[in-house]
Amino acid sequence: MSSNVNLGLTNVGPETHPLTWRYSQAGKAVLDLKTYESMEGYAALKKAVQMAPADVQKVVKDSNLRGRGGAGFPTGVKWSLIPMGPNAGPKYLVCNADEMEPGTFKDRMLMEELPHQLVEAMIVAGYAIQATRAYIFLRGEYTVAAERLNHAIHEAEAAGYVGNNILGSGWSMDLHVHTGAGRYICGEETALINSLEGRRANPRAKPPFPQIAGLWGKPTIVNNVESLNNIPAILVRGAEWFKGLSQGKSTDAGTKLYGISGKAKTTGLWELPIGTTCRELLYTHGGGMRDGLELMAWLPGGASTDFLMPEHLDLAMDYDTIMKAGSRMGTGLIAVVDNKQNMVSVVRNLEQFFARESCGWCTPCRDGLPWIVKVLQAIEDGKGQSGDIEFLQQMTRNLAPGKTFCAHAPGAVEPLQSAIKYFRPAFEQGIAPVASPQITGK
Amino acid sequence: MSTVNPTPSKLIVTDRGQPYEMVAEDRDAILHAIAHYDDSRAASIDALKIVQRRHGWVPDGAISVIGKLLNIPGSDVEGVATFYNRIYRQPVGRHVIAVCDSISCFLMGSDQIYGQLQTKLSIKPGQTTKDGRFTLLPICCLGACDRGPVLMVNDNTHFNISVESLDQLLEQYK
Numbered sequence: 001m002s003s004n005v006n007l008g009l010t011n012v013g014p015e016t017h018p019l020t021w022r023y024s025q026a027g028k029a030v031l032d033l034k035t036y037e038s039m040e041g042y043a044a045l046k047k048a049v050q051m052a053p054a055d056v057q058k059v060v061k062d063s064n065l066r067g068r069g070g071a072g073f074p075t076g077v078k079w080s081l082i083p084m085g086p087n088a089g090p091k092y093l094v095c096n097a098d099e100m101e102p103g104t105f106k107d108r109m110l111m112e113e114l115p116h117q118l119v120e121a122m123i124v125a126g127y128a129i130q131a132t133r134a135y136i137f138l139r140g141e142y143t144v145a146a147e148r149l150n151h152a153i154h155e156a157e158a159a160g161y162v163g164n165n166i167l168g169s170g171w172s173m174d175l176h177v178h179t180g181a182g183r184y185i186c187g188e189e190t191a192l193i194n195s196l197e198g199r200r201a202n203p204r205a206k207p208p209f210p211q212i213a214g215l216w217g218k219p220t221i222v223n224n225v226e227s228l229n230n231i232p233a234i235l236v237r238g239a240e241w242f243k244g245l246s247q248g249k250s251t252d253a254g255t256k257l258y259g260i261s262g263k264a265k266t267t268g269l270w271e272l273p274i275g276t277t278c279r280e281l282l283y284t285h286g287g288g289m290r291d292g293l294e295l296m297a298w299l300p301g302g303a304s305t306d307f308l309m310p311e312h313l314d315l316a317m318d319y320d321t322i323m324k325a326g327s328r329m330g331t332g333l334i335a336v337v338d339n340k341q342n343m344v345s346v347v348r349n350l351e352q353f354f355a356r357e358s359c360g361w362c363t364p365c366r367d368g369l370p371w372i373v374k375v376l377q378a379i380e381d382g383k384g385q386s387g388d389i390e391f392l393q394q395m396t397r398n399l400a401p402g403k404t405f406c407a408h409a410p411g412a413v414e415p416l417q418s419a420i421k422y423f424r425p426a427f428e429q430g431i432a433p434v435a436s437p438q439i440t441g442k
Numbered sequence: 443m444s445t446v447n448p449t450p451s452k453l454i455v456t457d458r459g460q461p462y463e464m465v466a467e468d469r470d471a472i473l474h475a476i477a478h479y480d481d482s483r484a485a486s487i488d489a490l491k492i493v494q495r496r497h498g499w500v501p502d503g504a505i506s507v508i509g510k511l512l513n514i515p516g517s518d519v520e521g522v523a524t525f526y527n528r529i530y531r532q533p534v535g536r537h538v539i540a541v542c543d544s545i546s547c548f549l550m551g552s553d554q555i556y557g558q559l560q561t562k563l564s565i566k567p568g569q570t571t572k573d574g575r576f577t578l579l580p581i582c583c584l585g586a587c588d589r590g591p592v593l594m595v596n597d598n599t600h601f602n603i604s605v606e607s608l609d610q611l612l613e614q615y616k
Contacts, residue, residue, distance in 0.1 A: 003588050090480070102544035102583040133480070140491075140528050141584055143597045176478045181487050181526035184582050198479075198486035198512075200525040216480055261546035261587035268588050303545050303583075335546050335587070349548045357582060359525075 002029075003109050003259075004268025008285060012271075014040060016245070018233030019226065019257055020271045022114055029113040031148055033155040036116040042161055044232035048124045049169040054084065056128035060231065062239035064253040069096055069187075069224030070301060070330045072319040075231075081211040082129050082219045092220040093131040093173075094196065095122055095228055097138040097145070098180060098187040101302035102353060103335040106257040107225035109269055111138070111145035114229075115152035119175065121228040123162050124235060126173045129221055133174055137192055140179045149177050184357035188406050189222045190214075191359065202361045203406035226257055250275025250318040258317065259333035260286045263293055269333075275321070278334060279313040293338040297422065301330020303350050304411025306418035307337075327418065343423040344430055347416055348376040354412035362404035368395055369412055379430030386434060389427050393420060462503025468492050472511050482512045486522045490529050499530040527581070535570040535577040537615040540594040543580045546587035555591050556580070558605045562612070576615070 005020060006012050012024035022030050022039045030036050048056050061076025082091060095118065099107040111118055118136070126134045138146055153175050156162045164172045183201050185191045190204035193215050214220025234242050243253040256274040258281050260267045265287030272281065278298065282288060289295050297307045300317065306327035308315075315321050322329040337346055355369035372395050378384050396417040399409035420427060475488035489508045493500050500523055509516035523529050530538075541556045556567075559578055563571050570577045586592045589601035595615055603611070 003586070099585045100583055103546045103587050104583070105585045105587050108585040139585075141581075141594060141597075141599070178478070178484075179487075179491075180528075181491065182528035182581075183526055195487070196484060197481065198483040198514075198522060199518075200521055259588060261590065262549045299545070333587070335549065337549065341549065346545070346548070349543070350545055353544055353582060356580075 002113070003105065004266060005109060005113075006270055007266060007268055009270065014233070015237075015241075017255060017271045018237075018242075018245070019110065019117075019229050019255060020114075020269075022117065023109075029148075030117075031115065031151065033116060033152070033159060036114075036120075040232075040236060041116055042120055042156075042159075044235035045120055045123050045127075045161060046167065048127050048235055049167045049171070053128050053130050056124065056235065059239050060128065060234055063230075063234045063242040064239075065227065065230055065234065065242065066252060066319060067224055068226035068230075068256070068331070070101065070304075070328070072329070075223060075227050078211065078223070079125075079129055079221060081209070082221055083212075084130065088130065088219065090132045090216075090218045091129060092215045092218060093122060093126045093129060093134040094192065094215065094220060094222045095134070095136045095225060096187060096189070096192060096222050097136050097142070097225050098192060099142075099225070100139060100184045100187055101304065101331050102350075103261050103299060103302050104259075104331040104333045105261070106259060106269060106331065106333060108142060108145060110225055110229050110257075111142065111149060115145070115148040116156070117229055117232065118149065118225060119152045119156050119162070121231040122175055123156070123166065123173065124231050125221070125223065125228055126175075127166070127169070127171060130171065131173050131221070134176070135196060135215075136175070136177045137186070137196055138177055138179050139186070140181050142179075146177055146179055153177065183359070184353075185359045185406075185408060188408065191406065192222060193220065200359070202359050203408075205405055230254055245273055246275050246318075247273045249273050250316050251320070252318045256317070256332050260336065261333065262298075262336035263290045263338045264288065264336050265290055275316040275318045277314050278308075278317055281317065281334065282313070282336065289336065289338055293340060295336055296339045296341065296343070297337045297419075299330075299335040299337075299415065300327050301332045301334070303353060304328075304407070304414055305330040306414045307422060308418075309422055327414070342380070343419055343426045344376060344380045347419045348373065348380050350415045351376055351412065354408065358408060358412075362406075362409065364399050365404045365409035365412070368399050368409070371395070372413075372416065379427055382430050382432060384427075384431040386431055388431060389420060389424065392416060392427075396420075460501075460503050462501060462507050464493075464504065464507050465496070468496060469511065472508070476512070483514050483518070486512055486514070486519055487526065487529075490519070490523050490526075494529060498536070499533050527579075533570070535574050537575060537595055538577045538579060540579050540581035540584075542582070542584045542590065542592045542594075544583035544587075546583070547590040547592055550590040552591040554605055555593065555603050555608070558608060562608065576612075 065075045066072040186201045191201040195201040210220040252274045259269045360366040396413040401410045472489045475485040476482045493504045506516035591603045
């Protein structure tokens with residue numbers, strides 16, 4: 001059973017929907033090389049190997065593609081930081097396919113339904129940075145994606161698209177699917193590199209950044225699945241075309257795979273111009289909330305983003321606009337919280353997730369998150385004590401950026417701080433009344 | 443943090459000190475995995491999975507054998523084995539049920555599914571049924587939030603789970 005993809009959209013084509021048009025036009029997954037080739041497949045690679053690697057980098061830089069894993073760092077800028085030239089030595093390209101951000105299900109669709117698109121993107125990106133080896137770091141639970149990607153890689157190898165002397169360019173790169181064994185923290189760029197090296201997935205201190213010293217200490221580029229999936233189309237149609245895809249809805253470029261989970265009428269994925277409003281996403285495409293339910297709050301892009309409210313529905317879903325509203329676009333797949341939910345329970349669930357998934361390296365995160373869960377549980381049970389809300393607010397500062405090595409703890413407190421901001425009465429309700437002092441005899 | 447907080451239903455099983463005979467097929471598979479990397483250590487997760495595929499879990503004795511194959515200390519292999527929640531260092535049931543308890547499934551009522559499973563199987567999270575058929579664990583977001591609640595049994599993901607559909611689902615796993 002597949003996700004709803006582009007449900008209700010008409011005229012889905014290569015000019016407007018670079019990520020999903022092949023799936024929508026075929027009406028099913030495009031798994032074999034022949035079908036993929038008949039739909040412009042590997043045209044970008046054939047074009048790229050005729051260009052200088054630096055020129056491929058430039059096209060991507062000019063396109064203003066920003067990382068779709070959640071951080072929004074410009075992909076082309078990231079590439080330009082890697083050492084080039086004949087003496088650069090071994091270099092690695094790693095695709096972050098460890099999709100585990102709660103509420104996010106876009107990379108699964110891209111890899112399961114269009115595996116060749118990612119394989120081609122990896123080869124083009126590998127050529128641009130002149131990588132010697134490339135890995136797809138895939139979460140172990142995505143067994144269907146693993147099978148389909150491996151099949152696609154075998155077909156690509158047989159066709160000479162990957163392996164030795166790719167398309168006669170003199171450049172060689174092999175591509176391997178590495179499957180993980182769980183743990184959310186593996187999605188953090190440097191933790192992912194440790195995990196790929198066969199170590200515990202603790203993040204690393206930055207700098208040095210992976211572009212200089214990453215996998216096995218060598219220059220490494222880590223890109224998200226959706227970011228990479230944009231690359232072939234950018235090569236074929238150009239940077240200016242890509243910028244135009246947002247149709248003036250945003251200063252950002254391209255389309256975005258948006259999605260809805262929670263109790264909306266229709267859940268699923270839609271490829272829309274970046275900067276589309278949440279109102280359009282939820283009400284035009286998702287049909288609004290289920291009958292009898294109202295929207296209470298929404299997470300714009302995963303568990304580690306601040307809650308937004310119904311009053312924010314008309315904001316453009318892009319990096320800067322959502323940031324200005326006090327949250328982050330994150331992965332761009334919204335989770336809608338309906339008015340029948342208990343906000344304290346929702347936040348307790350979120351913090352339980354972060355507490356369990358902390359890697360344990362930094363004390364504020366390892367010890368602070370379980371403490372937060374304990375206090376939230378007490379409030380949920382109506383046994384909170386006076387001062388608990390202020391304590392939770394203090395904890396959001398103790399776990400703020402700069403207090404720990406990676407973004408796990410700061411991400412964990414984003415939904416907490418915004419929930420207290422918007423739903424303080426719900427928390428106050430869980431504070432047990434102070435018993436009046438008993439006057440007793442001796 | 444530990445990945446799950448199991449309430450042990452019995453003493454932790456150990457075969458520490460027992461020699462572990464790795465079958466040739468597994469050894470070959472591990473050596474093949476090493477070839478994919480520039481450093482043999484990188485194959486440690488692959489190796490643990492290969493052993494787990496054979497036994498359902500990773501016995502103590504296998505840890506040092508893997509260490510020798512990868513040319514790293516057994517303690518490093520153990521460090522990896524205990525970090526990742528999909529590697530089991532205790533015996534598990536014939537089928538492992540992993541229930542997504544992340545936010546999107548929670549909003550769709552995963553708590554009821556999780557509770558109902560505990561009642562039906564008479565076990566708590568982290569435990570195995572007396573007949574050795576099922577082990578129940580929580581798991582983080584399975585990336586199918588539009589089709590929640592979601593759970594996995596072994597390597598199979600099941601979507602749109604309801605309390606009513608649980609019996610039929612469990613019947614598929616004998």
